[in-house]
Amino acid sequence: MVERANKPSALSATPGLAPQPTVTFSDDNSRVTAELPTGETVEILLYGATVISWKDSRGDEKLWLSEAAKLDGSKPVRGGIPLVFPVFGTAPNHASASKLPQHGFARNNRWEFLGKSTSESAAGKQAADLSVKLDFGLSSSAVSNSDLWPFKFNLIYSVTLNRENLTTSLVVTNDDDKPFECQVLMHTYLRVKDITQVKITGLDGASYTDKVDGASTKSQSGDVTITGETDRVYTPKGGPSDPVSVVESGKTPYTVTRDNLSNVVVWNPWTEKAEGMADFAPKDGYKNMLCIEPGAVGAWQTLEAGDAFEGAQTITIPY
Numbered sequence: 502m503v504e505r506a507n508k509p510s511a512l513s514a515t516p517g518l519a520p521q522p523t524v525t526f527s528d529d530n531s532r533v534t535a536e537l538p539t540g541e542t543v544e545i546l547l548y549g550a551t552v553i554s555w556k557d558s559r560g561d562e563k564l565w566l567s568e569a570a571k572l573d574g575s576k577p578v579r580g581g582i583p584l585v586f587p588v589f590g591t592a593p594n595h596a597s598a599s600k601l602p603q604h605g606f607a608r609n610n611r612w613e614f615l616g617k618s619t620s621e622s623a624a625g626k627q628a629a630d631l632s633v634k635l636d637f638g639l640s641s642s643a644v645s646n647s648d649l650w651p652f653k654f655n656l657i658y659s660v661t662l663n664r665e666n667l668t669t670s671l672v673v674t675n676d677d678d679k680p681f682e683c684q685v686l687m688h689t690y691l692r693v694k695d696i697t698q699v700k701i702t703g704l705d706g707a708s709y710t711d712k713v714d715g716a717s718t719k720s721q722s723g724d725v726t727i728t729g730e731t732d733r734v735y736t737p738k739g740g741p742s743d744p745v746s747v748v749e750s751g752k753t754p755y756t757v758t759r760d761n762l763s764n765v766v767v768w769n770p771w772t773e774k775a776e777g778m779a780d781f782a783p784k785d786g787y788k789n790m791l792c793i794e795p796g797a798v799g800a801w802q803t804l805e806a807g808d809a810f811e812g813a814q815t816i817t818i819p820y
């Protein structure tokens with residue numbers, strides 16, 4: 502079932518049918534929330550199409566969001582899942598991306614809500630089988646600082662909530678008559694209980710660029726643990742569907758699989774960097790967050806005129 506909404510309004514359950522996911526808008530139309538009949542929720546700020554909350558059926562938050570994050574459109578959100586496009590970091594020497602701000606402009610423009618779709622498995626009719634997908638769009642004509650990147654493009658970002666996972670998927674289409682190069686990344690801030698008890702599996706043997714050690718190239722040996730500022734661009738050895746898992750105190754709260762995204766950035770600012778970010782609060786919040794960022798950032802993706810690139814992440818939680 503697909504419902505389209507040109508103008509944000511409340512889209513709710515249909516009387517007489519089995520309970521359906523609900524989709525509601527905040528009074529100021531700044532954000533949209535979807536809830537499954539079983540209680541899981543996801544909340545997306547239209548500014549940046551930033552996922553700012555994802556809760557399981559018990560109401561436990563899965564994403565870290567800074568208490569000082571700006572949610573008023575004045576700067577990219579510190580936390581949740583900001584979207585990085587068309588450049589990861591900055592690229593001062595790149596022919597067409599050199600003027601772009603850090604991490605591009607997808608995360609600091611207001612996106613349009615395109616509509617919701619709901620689906621249920623073939624077994625059907627059980628609340629547990631339901632999922633809801635929310636689609637958002639951003640095109641070059643709607644980008645406020647479009648002169649920084651001289652190409653016509655269209656982005657469709659889909660956020661799909663299931664009982665046990667969240668999938669975010671980005672389709673980039675080149676609407677220009679010339680090719681362009683871009684990078685894509687989903688800057689996911691996962692919430693953890695205690696970063697000192699966390700290890701990341703699935704990266705053993707992967708090569709990585711260590712951004713806190715002069716961008717040197719290294720090879721991962723064993724699991725990743727976080728004991729200081731960490732900023733690494735990994736290229737996992739297995740395919741994108743090979744999971745990267747966060748293990749904490751013997752449990753596996755998150756398993757991340759990727760589709761067509763060949764890199765995984767692992768980031769934690771630790772003490773000094775956290776101190777230096779005005780929108781990072783509380784200052785010891787670095788203990789409760791871990792960025793696992795699937796992306797296509799190790800190289801530029803070249804899109805010929807009319808071509809499209811699609812990449813996705815799925816984060817699975819136990820339930």
Ligand SMILES: O=P(O)(O)OC[C@H]1O[C@@H](O)[C@H](O)[C@@H](O)[C@@H]1O
Pocket residue numbers: 577603604688712732733766768794
């Ligand atoms: O402060 P920003 O622009 O949100 O970036 C946060 C971090 O994002 C990570 O993806 C980068 O690898 C880091 O280098 C960067 O510091």
